[in-house]
Amino acid sequence: MDIDLDGKLDIVGGGNWFKHIEGKKFEVKFIDNDYRFTRSAAGDLIKGGRPEVVIGSGDGVGPLNLYEYKDSKWIKHTLIEKVDHGHTLQTGDINDDGYLDIYTAEMYRPGAGPNCKQWILYGDGKGYFNIEVLSTAIGTHEGKIGDLDGDGDLDILQKDFQQDRRVDIWLNNGTAKSTLGEWRRGEWRRHHIDDLPARAMFVLAGDIDGDGHRDLVAGGWWWKNPGSLEASWSRCTLGEPLRNMAALYDFDGDGDLDVLGTEGVGSESNNTFVWARNDGQGSFTVLKNINYTGGGDFLQGCTVGDFGDGLQVALSWHRGGGGIHALNVPSNPSKTTWTSTLISTTMSSPPQGEDLDHGDIDRDGDLDLLLGDVWLRNDGARWTTFRMGRIKAGDSDRVDLADVNGDGRLDAVIALCGGSRRQRILRVSGRSIRSV
Secondary structure, three states, X not given: OOOOOOOOOOEEEOOEEEEEEEOOEEEEEEOOOOOOOOEEEEEOOEOOOOOEEEEXXXXXXXXXXXXXXXXXXXXXXXXXXXXXXXXXXXXXXXXXXXXXXXXXXXXXXXXXXXXXXXXXXXXXXXXXXXXXXXXXXXXXXXXXXXXXOOXXXXXXXXXXXXXXXXXXXXXXXXXXXXXXXXXXXXXXXXXXXXXXXXXXXXXXXXXXXXXXOOEEEEOOEEEEOOOOOOOOOEEEEOOOOOOEEEEEEOOOOOOOOEEEEEOOOOOOOOXXXXXXXXXXXXXXXXXXXXXXXXXXXXEEEEXXXXXXXXXXXXXXXXXXXXXXXXXXXXXXXXXXXXXXEEEEOOOOOOOOOOXXXXXXXXXXXXXXXXXXXXXXXXXXXXXXXXXXXXXXXXXXXXXXXXXXXXXXXXXXXXXXXXXXXXXXXXXXXXXXXXXX
């Protein structure tokens, strides 16, 4: 977000905004020094002038505040007096009236328990908001807004943290334009897909049964998309002993999605891999021909790609993994034993390993790996480790590679789980790195 309207993208977080000076240089500027460990969002919530900044409680208890830049200083406006572990905060035009709204929600545990709420704050472009409580007693951890059903308006994808392992979708069904050209507020309905039978470390979407609809996969199950959220999603078992799905990929090259995972449940310690071969209609045959020598307690990161030695599955572990390993997928994966290779002993923020992602970071034509505050450059016969910056051990969590600023280069977004005191800006070889 261009906070000072100088034509350059700045970054907001941790009670600060980071002014982009030039190249690799940023300048830290305070918004509210009392709100370091918080969630942040920004947008033109009051038409004209600089964008406004919204700061919420994050992993704590506090108010939801809007900060307006006026007379060369940030003016605080409290929108909600108390938000308990408001780990969700985004801005977007939810009711399609041309003005930005705010979506925020509380966690269940830790959080407000049965009193936890989801709010939508409908803005009028002048700094005033009509506050609606969307739900109570459904915990939300890192909820997201986006057009989930392709009808042009913003819906909500909601998951909890520890309440009852549920995932919900709320569809926005009421933002049609009237004949008078006026916009009316959306009406929301929650669609409860299912309760997870047990903890799952990953959730992915893909067309499992070849009917053209994206199904859901988590743990040891997949849920058939009925083609309409009005209908029920039927739960199907992947097959024993695959209990913890980690990757969806067409491993045998027959045109449908297969499933790779471990035999453990959730965060149980387990490094025994199996894979489920799809018959194209969602029926699976589970194969145990993976010889993996390595691994730690439970899997945290899994990404599939051709890193130069054929198709491989890169892996990272929560603890005790000893580095980044790769499963080598043979040309005939059903009849040939899969082997493993130690790619690097480098870990992201030791001793805790977390997520990883792959992409051509240095634009040399091969796939590199991102893990926490380091990236591994693919040099063919070896991998070279580069540290982008220093993140406190144990803080690095989810990571993602994407061209955030549209300059043709992959940027890295790093989410922290251990409670960083402030936002960090990391850059490597001209590629912007952001910790949030």
